[in-house]
Amino acid sequence: MTGDGMDLWRRLRGTICILVALYLIAPLVIVVIISFSAASFLQFPPPGLSLRWYVNLFGDPAWTSSLIVSVQVLIPSATLATLLGTAAAYALVRGRIPGASMIGAALMLPIIVPGIITAAALFGVYRGLGLNGTLTGLIIGHVVITLPYVVATVSSGLRTMDPRLEDAASTLGARPGAAFRRVTLPLLLPAILSGLLFAAVASFDELIVSLFVSTARVRPVAVQMWSNVRGDVDPTIAAIASLCFAFAFVVLLAEGFLRRRTGIEGPR
Amino acid sequence: MVSISGAGPTRRTILRGSLGVAGTMMLGAGGQALAAEELKGKTVVFASWGGAYQDAEKTCYCDPFAQATGAKVLQDGPMNTAKFRTMIDGGAPDWDVTDITIDFLYSGIGDQLFEKIDKGIVDTSRLDPRFVNDYGVGCIVWSYNLGYSTKAFPGKDVPRTWADMFNLKRFPGKRTFGDIVVSTLEAALMADGVAPDKLYPLDVDRAFRKLDTIKSETVFWSSNSQSQQLFVDGEVSMGLILNGRAYDAAKKGAPIAVSWEQNIQSVDYLVVPRGSKNRAAAMKLIDVMTQPENQAKLANMIAYAPTNPAAFSGIDPQIAPWLSTAPDNVKRGFLINAEYWRDNLKRLQERWTAWKLA
Amino acid sequence: MPDAGVKAPLIGGRALLLVPAMLVLLLAFVGPVGWLLARAFTQPQRGLQNFEALWQRQGYLQVLWNTIEISALVTPICVLLGFPIAHAMATGSPRLRRWLVFIVLLPFWTSLLVRTFATVILLQRNGPVNAVLIALGLTAEPLSLIYNLTGVMAGALQVLLPFVIFPLHAAMARIDPAFMQAALTLGARPVRAFIRVYLPLTLPGLITGATLVFISTLGYFVTPAMLGGPHQTMIAQLIQDQIAQFGNWGMAGALSLLLLAVSGVLFLLLHLTIGLKAAAR
Numbered sequence: 001m002t003g004d005g006m007d008l009w010r011r012l013r014g015t016i017c018i019l020v021a022l023y024l025i026a027p028l029v030i031v032v033i034i035s036f037s038a039a040s041f042l043q044f045p046p047p048g049l050s051l052r053w054y055v056n057l058f059g060d061p062a063w064t065s066s067l068i069v070s071v072q073v074l075i076p077s078a079t080l081a082t083l084l085g086t087a088a089a090y091a092l093v094r095g096r097i098p099g100a101s102m103i104g105a106a107l108m109l110p111i112i113v114p115g116i117i118t119a120a121a122l123f124g125v126y127r128g129l130g131l132n133g134t135l136t137g138l139i140i141g142h143v144v145i146t147l148p149y150v151v152a153t154v155s156s157g158l159r160t161m162d163p164r165l166e167d168a169a170s171t172l173g174a175r176p177g178a179a180f181r182r183v184t185l186p187l188l189l190p191a192i193l194s195g196l197l198f199a200a201v202a203s204f205d206e207l208i209v210s211l212f213v214s215t216a217r218v219r220p221v222a223v224q225m226w227s228n229v230r231g232d233v234d235p236t237i238a239a240i241a242s243l244c245f246a247f248a249f250v251v252l253l254a255e256g257f258l259r260r261r262t263g264i265e266g267p268r
Numbered sequence: 269m270v271s272i273s274g275a276g277p278t279r280r281t282i283l284r285g286s287l288g289v290a291g292t293m294m295l296g297a298g299g300q301a302l303a304a305e306e307l308k309g310k311t312v313v314f315a316s317w318g319g320a321y322q323d324a325e326k327t328c329y330c331d332p333f334a335q336a337t338g339a340k341v342l343q344d345g346p347m348n349t350a351k352f353r354t355m356i357d358g359g360a361p362d363w364d365v366t367d368i369t370i371d372f373l374y375s376g377i378g379d380q381l382f383e384k385i386d387k388g389i390v391d392t393s394r395l396d397p398r399f400v401n402d403y404g405v406g407c408i409v410w411s412y413n414l415g416y417s418t419k420a421f422p423g424k425d426v427p428r429t430w431a432d433m434f435n436l437k438r439f440p441g442k443r444t445f446g447d448i449v450v451s452t453l454e455a456a457l458m459a460d461g462v463a464p465d466k467l468y469p470l471d472v473d474r475a476f477r478k479l480d481t482i483k484s485e486t487v488f489w490s491s492n493s494q495s496q497q498l499f500v501d502g503e504v505s506m507g508l509i510l511n512g513r514a515y516d517a518a519k520k521g522a523p524i525a526v527s528w529e530q531n532i533q534s535v536d537y538l539v540v541p542r543g544s545k546n547r548a549a550a551m552k553l554i555d556v557m558t559q560p561e562n563q564a565k566l567a568n569m570i571a572y573a574p575t576n577p578a579a580f581s582g583i584d585p586q587i588a589p590w591l592s593t594a595p596d597n598v599k600r601g602f603l604i605n606a607e608y609w610r611d612n613l614k615r616l617q618e619r620w621t622a623w624k625l626a
Numbered sequence: 627m628p629d630a631g632v633k634a635p636l637i638g639g640r641a642l643l644l645v646p647a648m649l650v651l652l653l654a655f656v657g658p659v660g661w662l663l664a665r666a667f668t669q670p671q672r673g674l675q676n677f678e679a680l681w682q683r684q685g686y687l688q689v690l691w692n693t694i695e696i697s698a699l700v701t702p703i704c705v706l707l708g709f710p711i712a713h714a715m716a717t718g719s720p721r722l723r724r725w726l727v728f729i730v731l732l733p734f735w736t737s738l739l740v741r742t743f744a745t746v747i748l749l750q751r752n753g754p755v756n757a758v759l760i761a762l763g764l765t766a767e768p769l770s771l772i773y774n775l776t777g778v779m780a781g782a783l784q785v786l787l788p789f790v791i792f793p794l795h796a797a798m799a800r801i802d803p804a805f806m807q808a809a810l811t812l813g814a815r816p817v818r819a820f821i822r823v824y825l826p827l828t829l830p831g832l833i834t835g836a837t838l839v840f841i842s843t844l845g846y847f848v849t850p851a852m853l854g855g856p857h858q859t860m861i862a863q864l865i866q867d868q869i870a871q872f873g874n875w876g877m878a879g880a881l882s883l884l885l886l887a888v889s890g891v892l893f894l895l896l897h898l899t900i901g902l903k904a905a906a907r
Binding site: 039040041042043062127132133215216217227230 | 311313315318342343344345346358362363490491493494496497500501517520521522
C-alpha cells in the first residue's frame, strides 16, 4: 500500500520531469536547427541546410556594429557593477551596519521593480540630459540592472566564508587592508568572478532599458534582435540566438566550475 | 552596382545605373549645392518599414548613395507614426530620412513634422508631378490587397472581395488585419456593402460594428514582415496585406495569392524629420532614391511601382501584373483619400487602440 | 548580516564601501523612478486626472484585468509543474540533481527574447508541436497555440519555472528525510503524511516562488507582445504605448504607480508571512 503510493508519485514525478525538461530545452534545439536553414522564412523543419544566416550575421554591418556596441556596454558596466557590488556586499555582510538587511533589499530593487518602469524612468530623465542614444546612458542603465546580481552572488559567497580567517589574519598583525587583500580576496575571488559573469550575461541580454534609451546609431544586440523579430522574418535572428545559447552554455559551465571550487550559491 | 539574385538587372539598367552614378558625381563636381565629397564619412539614419521592402531600399537606394558619396547609411525601423511624433517632440530626431505613407504625410504637414524638400538637391522634375509635395517626395505606388492562402483555399472557390473576408462560414480560418486604422475601416465598410466611391467620409461606427463580427477570429499584424510570416506559418487563411509583401512572400515560396478586387491604392513618401542634423545628406539620399534605374531595380525586387515614369521601361515584364499601377489593377481599385486621413488619423488611431483592447 | 567578529573601529570605514553603490542606486534608479511616478500627478496638470481617465477608459481597465488574470493563471501552474522537479532535485541522486539544475538554468541564462522567439516557432500553426499532436491523432486540424492566452501562458511558464523551482528546492533540501520516514513508520498513509508533514515544511519556498512568479508576470512585456493577441495586452505594453505612441507621460506614470503598488503590496505580504530574509535567499 505504502509502496504503491510512493511508486505512483515517483512515476508521476518522472513523467513531469521529462516533459518539463523537454519543454525547457526544445525551443533552444529548434532555434539552433533553424539557424542552419536554407529557407528564407522561419520554417520548421527546414527544407534544406545552409550557413547563409551566419554569413549574413557577420556580413551585415547592422549586426556587427550592434555586437560591438553590446561589448562596449557590457565590459564597463559589468566591471563597474562588480566593483560597486562587491564593495557593497562586503560592507553589508561584514560591516555591522544598522539596517543592513533593509539596504540589502534596496539594492535588489532594480531586479524586483518591473523593467518597463526602470526603462521608462531612465528614458524620461535622459531626455533632459541628452543621454539617450549614448554609450554612457546605456552603461549607467546596465550598471543599475546588473548590480543586484553581483551583490547577491558576492554576499552569498561571503556568508559561506568563515570570518575567523580574516580575524586570524588581523590578530596576527596584518592591517585590515592587507588582511582583505591577502586572505578575503583570494577566497572570495570565485564568487566575484561568478558575479561578474552573471552581470555580463545580464547586460548582454538586457532588452527593455536598452530598447528605450538606444537609437539607430548606438544599438546593442538585444535591441537589434527585437527589431528583427518585430520587423524582419529571416532566420538571421536564429543564428544570433544560437550564438547566445553557446555563450550561456559556456558561462554556465564556467560558473559551475567556480561554484564547485567554493560551494557558493548563485543569485537565485 | 551589384547584381541582385532574383532581380536580374538588364544590361540597359546597369548601363543607366552607371550613367546615373556618373551623373550625380558630375553634379557634385559642378559646384551644385552639394559636392559628393562633403558627405564623405557622414552617417545618415534611414527609417522604413523593415523586412523585404527595407532590404530592397537598402540595396537599390542606400548602397548606391553610399557608394557615390562615401557616406554611411544606418537602417532603422519599423516606421511608426507615433514614434515619429514622439521623436520630433523630443527635439532631436534619430532619423534623417523616413519612408512614410501618404496619410501620415498629409497629417504630419499640418503638425510641422517635416523639413521642406530642398529642390536644389532633390531633382523633383523627373518625377510624376502627382507624387511631388513640398514636404515629401513619392517613392513607391502600392496597394492594400486581400491576400489568401492557396493551401487553405486550393480550389476554384477563393475569396475575392472584402465581403468574403468577413464571411467566416464560406471561408473559414483566422484573418489578419494590420494593427492600423487606415485601410482597415475602408475594407470593413466595403464588406458591409458601401461602394468605394461612397466611402468618404467614413461611417466609423458602422465600420467598427462590422469589424466586431470577426474580431475574435482576427490576428493583428504589427509589422509588414509579420503579415508575411502569418501566411508562411499558416497562422491565417486570409487577410489584408500589401501587394509587394505578398509578391515577396510568394516569390520566396509561401502559399499566398492576392485578389485585386477593391484594392486600396496608396503612395509612400520620403521625408526628412524636422530638426534632422543631417539635412543636406538626407536630401541627397532622397535624390538618389528618385533615379529611374534605382526605382526600377526596387520594383523588380518587391513589385512596388515607381514614381519616376522613366523607370517603367526597366521593369521585368513578369513583375508588371503585380504592380498596383497595372491598368487592370487600377481599374479594380481606388486611391485612398489622404485628405480624409489628414483630418482624422490621430482621432481614429486612438479609437482604434481603444477598440482593439476592449 | 552583521558579524560579531568585526572590531568596532572598522565600522565607519566599511560603511563607506556602500556609498558608491547607493549613490548609483539613488541617482540612476530611485530618482528617475520617482520622477516618472510624479508625472502621474503633475501631467498634464496637477491633480488626479490621470487616475480618473484610467478609471473611465474601458480598454485600460480591461488591460489591468488581463494582467491580473494572466498572473493568477500562470502562478498555480508554475507551482504544480515546478514542485515535482524541485522534489526530484532535492531527493534524487546527485547526478540527477546536476542534470536538472543544468536543464533549468540553461534557458534561465539565455535571453528572454530568444526563448520567446523560439516558443513562437515551436507553437506556430505549422510548428513541431502541432505536427506531433496531429501525428498522435490528438487533433485533426492544427491548433491555434499562439497569439492567444495559450501562447502567453506557454511563453510565461518557459521563463518563470526557475523562479518557483529554486526556492522550492531550497526549502525541500532543508527537510530532514527522517521526518517523512517517521510519519510513515508511525502508520500514516503516504498522501496523508505528505499533506500533514511534508507540504507545510515546503510552504516558505512555495510562497516565495509563487510570489516571485506572480510579481514577475505582472510586469511582463516581451511575452504578451510576441505570443499574445489584443486580448492578452498587459500593463507593461500599455505603459510602453503611452510613452512611445502617445507621449502621455502622465498616464505612463499613473500606470507605473499602479503596477508598482500591486507588486509592492504583494512583496510586503510575502515579507510579513515568511520574512524577507527567506525571500531573498
